[in-house]
Amino acid sequence: MGNTKMFVSGNEAAAIGVKLARPHVISAYPITPQTVVVERLAEMVEKGELTSEFLHVESEHSALSAAMGASAVGARAFTATSSQGLLYMAECLHYASGGRFPIVMMNANRSLALPWSIYGDQRDSLSLLDCGWLQVYVEDAQESLDMMIQAYAIAENKEVLTPVMVNLDGFVLTHTYELVEVPSQEAVDAFLPPFETENKLDFENPKNMCFSSSPGDNMEFKYQQHRAAAKAAEVIKEVDEMYHKKFGRGYGGLVDGYRCEDAEIILVTLGSITGTCRVVADELRREGKKVGVLKIRFMRPFPEKEIIDITRGAKVVGVLEKDISFGYEGTVYTNVNSALLKSGKPIQSYNFIAGLGGRDISKNDIKFMYTYLEEAANGVKKEYIKWINLGVDTDGEGN
Amino acid sequence: MEKEIKRINAHNITDKEFFYGHKGCAGCGGSLAVRLALKVLGERTYTVIPAGCMSAVGFVYPQLCFSTNAMISTFAGTASMLSGIAAGAKALGIKDFHAVGIAGDGGTADIGIQALSGAIDRNDQIIYICYDNEAYMNTGIQKSGLTPFGARTTTTPAGENIHGSITQKKNMFEIVAAHGISYAATASIGYVQDFMNKLAKAKEVKGTSYIHVYAPCPTGWGTPEDITVELAKEVVDTGLWYLAEYEYGRFKLNKNPKEFSSVENFLRKQGRFRHLDEKDIAYIIESRDKKWEYIRENWEVA
Amino acid sequence: MNKPQLMHYEKPKHIKDYPCGPAAPAGTLVVKNAGWRTRKPIVHKEKCTGCCLCYLYCPEGTIFKENKKVGIDYDFCKGCGICARACIHKAIEMIKEGENGEY
Numbered sequence: 001m002g003n004t005k006m007f008v009s010g011n012e013a014a015a016i017g018v019k020l021a022r023p024h025v026i027s028a029y030p031i032t033p034q035t036v037v038v039e040r041l042a043e044m045v046e047k048g049e050l051t052s053e054f055l056h057v058e059s060e061h062s063a064l065s066a067a068m069g070a071s072a073v074g075a076r077a078f079t080a081t082s083s084q085g086l087l088y089m090a091e092c093l094h095y096a097s098g099g100r101f102p103i104v105m106m107n108a109n110r111s112l113a114l115p116w117s118i119y120g121d122q123r124d125s126l127s128l129l130d131c132g133w134l135q136v137y138v139e140d141a142q143e144s145l146d147m148m149i150q151a152y153a154i155a156e157n158k159e160v161l162t163p164v165m166v167n168l169d170g171f172v173l174t175h176t177y178e179l180v181e182v183p184s185q186e187a188v189d190a191f192l193p194p195f196e197t198e199n200k201l202d203f204e205n206p207k208n209m210c211f212s213s214s215p216g217d218n219m220e221f222k223y224q225q226h227r228a229a230a231k232a233a234e235v236i237k238e239v240d241e242m243y244h245k246k247f248g249r250g251y252g253g254l255v256d257g258y259r260c261e262d263a264e265i266i267l268v269t270l271g272s273i274t275g276t277c278r279v280v281a282d283e284l285r286r287e288g289k290k291v292g293v294l295k296i297r298f299m300r301p302f303p304e305k306e307i308i309d310i311t312r313g314a315k316v317v318g319v320l321e322k323d324i325s326f327g328y329e330g331t332v333y334t335n336v337n338s339a340l341l342k343s344g345k346p347i348q349s350y351n352f353i354a355g356l357g358g359r360d361i362s363k364n365d366i367k368f369m370y371t372y373l374e375e376a377a378n379g380v381k382k383e384y385i386k387w388i389n390l391g392v393d394t395d396g397e398g399n
Numbered sequence: 400m401e402k403e404i405k406r407i408n409a410h411n412i413t414d415k416e417f418f419y420g421h422k423g424c425a426g427c428g429g430s431l432a433v434r435l436a437l438k439v440l441g442e443r444t445y446t447v448i449p450a451g452c453m454s455a456v457g458f459v460y461p462q463l464c465f466s467t468n469a470m471i472s473t474f475a476g477t478a479s480m481l482s483g484i485a486a487g488a489k490a491l492g493i494k495d496f497h498a499v500g501i502a503g504d505g506g507t508a509d510i511g512i513q514a515l516s517g518a519i520d521r522n523d524q525i526i527y528i529c530y531d532n533e534a535y536m537n538t539g540i541q542k543s544g545l546t547p548f549g550a551r552t553t554t555t556p557a558g559e560n561i562h563g564s565i566t567q568k569k570n571m572f573e574i575v576a577a578h579g580i581s582y583a584a585t586a587s588i589g590y591v592q593d594f595m596n597k598l599a600k601a602k603e604v605k606g607t608s609y610i611h612v613y614a615p616c617p618t619g620w621g622t623p624e625d626i627t628v629e630l631a632k633e634v635v636d637t638g639l640w641y642l643a644e645y646e647y648g649r650f651k652l653n654k655n656p657k658e659f660s661s662v663e664n665f666l667r668k669q670g671r672f673r674h675l676d677e678k679d680i681a682y683i684i685e686s687r688d689k690k691w692e693y694i695r696e697n698w699e700v701a
Numbered sequence: 702m703n704k705p706q707l708m709h710y711e712k713p714k715h716i717k718d719y720p721c722g723p724a725a726p727a728g729t730l731v732v733k734n735a736g737w738r739t740r741k742p743i744v745h746k747e748k749c750t751g752c753c754l755c756y757l758y759c760p761e762g763t764i765f766k767e768n769k770k771v772g773i774d775y776d777f778c779k780g781c782g783i784c785a786r787a788c789i790h791k792a793i794e795m796i797k798e799g800e801n802g803e804y
Contacts, residue, residue, distance in 0.1 A: 024490035025483060053486035057479060058517030065476030065514065069483025072470055073445065075490050077483070091473055100722030161721060199721050201445055201468035201484075203496070206727035209470035211458040213723065216712070220719050227716070409753035416704035416762035419777065420730040423760065425737060426781035431760040466705045466728030591757050625782030625795075628758050 003181045010173040011036035013141035013180050014080075014106050014166070017148025019050045020188040021104070024075035024195075027055035027066035031085040032118045033170040034108040038080060052078075060085035064092035064105070071101035072209060074200035076152065079103065082170060083110035083124040090128065096163045097132025098225060099210050100199055102155035103163040104148065105133075109271065109322070110170040111357045119358020120170030121322035122270060126299070126331045132225060134164045134232050135299045137271040141178040144168055146249055149188055153239045156195050160232045162225070169272040169322075171358065183247050191246050233301045254303035256295040257310045259285065263292030265373045266311055268319045268336055270296050273361055277320070280366040291370055296332070304339040311340065316348045316377040318369055322355040329385050348376055354388035365389055404603055407595050412438055421464040422456040426624025428614030428631060429453055431588045432530040433501050436612075439598040440526070442467055443496040445484050449511065450474040451503040452537040452616075453530070477502045478514035481525040489524070497602060499526040504545035505535045507611075508569045515609075519578040522606040526598075529571060529609070532616035540619040544569040547639075548686070549679050550671045552619075557674040567686065572611050576645040581606035583645040587613040589632025593642055593653065613640050621670015630668070636660040638687050641694065650698040662687065704762065705730050707776065734761070738780035738798045746770055748792035755784035755793060 008016065015037045018026075026045075028038040044050035053070075057063045060081050067077035081089065086107055096103055111117035112124050125135055134154065138144045144166070151164040168174050201207055213221055237253040244250030258278050260266055269277050274295040284291045294310055294317075296303065311317050317340060321332040328334070333351035340347050352369050355361045365388050376382040417437035423430040433453050437444065446469040448454040454471040457464040472480040477500040485498045502511055507529035518525060534552045535541040541554040546564045557563040575583045582604040586594040594612055601608040615631050617624040634640040637660050642653040662684050666672040675683075694700075705728035713719050749770040756764045756771055763774040764784060773784075785793040 025486045027479075027483060027486075051490075053490045055482055055486055056521060057482070058513060058520070061473070061475055062479030062482075062514050062517055065473060065479035066483030066486065068476075069447070069472075069480035069485075070487030070490070071483075072480075073484050073487040073491065073493070075487030077487065092476065095473055098723065100724070199724050201470065203443055203468070206466065206468045207470075207724050208458055208463040208465050208468075208727045209722075209724040211460045211463060211471060211723045211725070212455070213460045217460055217719075220713075220716060221723060224716055224719055225722070409757045414703065414766060419705040419728070419762050420707075420734065421761075422734070425760075425779035426783055427760050431758065434760065434762050435757070460723065460725065461710050461729060461731050463725055463727060463729050464705055466702050468727060588758075623782075625786050627760070627781075628783055628787060 010141045013145040015040035017145035023078040025053045025070035025077045027063045029060045029063045031082045033174045034082045060089040064089040067103045076195040080106040082108035093131040100161040104151040108170045117357040121356045126323040137167045142180045157235045173272040254298045255306045258293040260292035264290040264315045266292045266314045268294045307339045308343040316373045318350045318373045320352045351385040426617045426627045428627045429530040432612045432614045440497045445498045447500045449477040449506040475510045478518040482523040485524045501528045504531045505543040508544035519607045526601045527609045529611045530614040536619045575609045582608040585611045587631045637665045652700045733776040740780045740795045745792045758787045
C-alpha cells in the first residue's frame with residue numbers, strides 16, 4: 001500500500017492530510033493552536049512537495065473569503081482557524097454554506113474570549129452549529145489526517161456541495177504526538193478525484209453567483225441547502241466505508257459506539273476525550289458494570305437515528321461536553337436529548353459540563369460521571385446538569 | 400518599459416453590454432462606472448461586487464444583470480474574494496483574464512479597507528475599482544469615510560448646531576499609493592475618456608491596480624437625474640476632485656486647471672450642501688487650495 | 702450573448718429545478734424597466750452625427766449604435782435624460798411619456 005509511518009502532532013497530521021488532498025489554494029491566518037498547520041503547509045509549498053497557491057491573508061474573514069473566491073472558479077480550497085478567528089469569519093461561514101462552496105476547514109477547538117484563553121474547549125464550533133457547515137470532531141492524529149481527505153470527498157459530492165469543518169481539540173490533540181500511517185499520494189489520488197463542479201464561474205458558461213433572493217425564493221434555497229446537509233449523512237457513511245476498504249481504517253460513519261450493545265449506562269462524548277473515556281469504561285467493565293461510550297463524530301448532520309438506535313437498551317445516558325449555552329444547558333446535550341425524546345422510549349439523560357478553558361478532564365472525573373449516572377439509574381434524584389470539577393463552593397446552586 | 404496601450408474610445412469599444420437591465424436609480428453615476436469598466440475589461444473577466452448599490456440593483460434573482468461572470472462578496476470581503484479568484488484561476492492554469500472588484504466608498508474605505516490593504520500587500524493580480532458616491536447610499540444615505548466635509552447625510556443631519564459631516568474625505572488614493580501599489584488612479588465619470596484610458600492601463604498592470612472613480616448619486620445628493628455626468632465633470636473643474644495617477648512610485652497629476660470653476664455654484668446645485676453658510680464654503684475652498692498647493696509642489700504635473 | 706436578455710421566467714415547481722445554491726446562468730432578465738419613465742428620449746436622426754457621446758454616457762447601456770447613428774432600447778431606458786444633455790448636437794429631445802405608459 002506504500003504507507004509510511006510518522007511520529008507527528010495532530011496539527012502536523014492534519015497538514016499531511018491536506019497536502020495529500022492537493023488543494024489548489026490555501027489561505028490562512030495564524031492563530032494559536034492552529035499555527036502549526038499553516039506553518040507545515042507553507043514549508044511543504046516551499047519545498048515543492050505541495051503545489052498550492054498560498055495566500056498570506058490579513059485576517060480570518062479574508063481567509064475564508066479568499067477560499068470562497070477560489071472555490072467559485074472551481075479550485076479546491078483549504079483554510080484553518082480557531083476560536084476568535086472562527087468567530088471573526090462567522091459571516092463568511094454562512095456565506096460559504098449558503099453559496100454551496102465545498103471548502104474544507106480545520107478548526108482547532110479553543111475557548112472563546114472572554115476571558116481570554118488559548119486552551120481547548122469546544123465552545124467555538126458548537127456555538128456555530130447553525131451556520132450550515134458539516135462538522136466532524138476527530139479523536140486522534142490518525143483520524144485528523146484521514147478526515148482531511150474524507151472531508152473533501154464528502155464536501156465535493158454533487159449531492160452535498162457543503163463545506164466541512166474538521167475539529168481538533170486545541171493542544172490536547174493539536175499538539176500531542178502520535179504514530180500515524182501516511183497513505184501514499186497515489187492511493188489518495190485514486191480515492192479523491194480532482195474537484196469538478198458546474199457551480200462555478202466559467203468563461204464558457206458565465207454565471208452570476210451569490211445573488212440576492214426575494215421572500216418569494218429564499219426559503220426554497222434554504223430548504224435545498226438543508227436537504228443537502230441532511231443527505232450528507234449517507235455520503236459520510238459511504239465515504240467512510242470506501243476509505244476503510246481502501247486504507248484499512250474505518251471510523252463508523254456519523255458515530256462510533258464502544259461497548260454500547262448491552263450497556264445500561266452510556267456516556268456520549270465528542271473529540272479527543274473519547275480515548276480516556278474508553279479506558280475508564282474498560283476499567284468499569286472489569287468491575288462488572290455495563291457501561292459504554294458513544295462518540296459522536298458528526299454534529300452536523302446530526303446522527304439522530306444512530307443515537308436512538310445505539311441507546312435503545314440503555315437506562316441512562318450522560319452527555320460529556322466542553323461547552324455551555326449560557327442560561328440553559330450544553331448544546332451537545334440539547335441535540336442528544338432531542339433525539340432521545342423522539343425515540344419514544346423514556347431514557348434519563350444528564351449533562352456534564354467539563355473542560356472549559358482547557359481544564360483537564362481526568363479518569364477520575366469520568367469515573368465520577370459514570371457513578372453519577374449509575375446513581376441516577378438507581379433512582380437517586382440528580383441535577384440534570386452538572387459542572388465537573390468546578391473548584392469552588394457554589395452553595396449547591398444551579399450547576 | 401511603457402507598453403503601447405491601445406486607446407479605447409466610443410467607436411472601437413465593444414458593442415456588448417455586460418451590465419444591463421439593472422434596477423439602479425435613473426441617472427445613477429455608479430452604474431455608468433460599472434458599465435464602462437466592464438466594457439473596457441471585456442468578456443474574460445471575473446467581477447466581484449460587495450453588498451452595496453451595484454450588487455443590490457444587479458443581482459436579485461431571477462433578474463441577473465451581468466452577462467459575464469460576476470458574484471457578490473461579503474461587504475468587507477471584496478478584495479479578499481478577488482485574491483482568492485486570482486489565486487484559484489492561476490492554480491487551475493486559467494490565463495488571459497481579469498479579476499475586477501467594483502466596490503462603493505463604504506465598501507472600500509471603511510469596512511473593505513483591511514482586505515484591500517492585504518491584497519495590495521500581496522500584489523495580487525487584481526483590479527480594484529472604487530465608485531465613490533460619497534456615502535452609504537444603498538442603505539439610505541449614511542455618512543461614510545468618503546463623505547466630504549459639510550455633506551448632509553441621514554447620520555450627519557444638517558441643522559442649527561452641526562452643518563452636516565465634520566470630517567474630510569479619507570484620502571484613499573494616497574493610502575493605496577502609500578502601500579507602494581503597482582498602479583493607482585483617480586478618475587471621474589465626467590471625464591469618461593480619461594476613465595477608460597486608466598482602465599485600459601490597469602488591464603496591463605502586473606500586480607494590483609486601483610482606480611477611484613467619482614460617481615455622483617442623484618438620490619443621495621439631491622440633484623436632478625440628468626446632470627449626473629455634468630456634476631462629475633464639474634467636481635474636477637472646481638478642484639474638489641483631481642485626476643491623477645500613481646505609477647512607478649511617483650504621483651502624476653493628469654489635469655491641472657488654470658482656473659478653478661466656482662465651488663459655491665457646484666455645491667449649491669446639490670441638496671446635500673444647500674445648508675452650507677459662507678464660513679463652511681470658505682473652509683472648503685481653503686482646504687482645496689491647501690491640497691492643490693501641495694500637489695503642484697510635489698507631484699509631476701502633466 | 703451581446704447583453705443580458707429578457708426571458709420568460711416561471712417559478713420552479715420542484716425543488717430540483719431551483720439552481721444549486723445562489724448561482725445561475727449570467728445575464729437573465731425577467732422584467733423590463735420601461736415603466737419607470739415619466740419622459741423619454743427621442744433621437745432626431747437628421748441631427749445625429751453618430752459621435753456616440755450619448756452611447757458612452759448612458760448609465761443603462763440602452764443606447765446602441767445603428768446605421769452610423771444611435772438607437773434606444775426602450776424596454777430598459779429609464780428616461781433619466783443624461784443623453785439629451787450630453788448630446789452636443791442637440792439631437793436628443795426628452796418628451797413626456799405617453800399617458801398610458803405606451804411608448
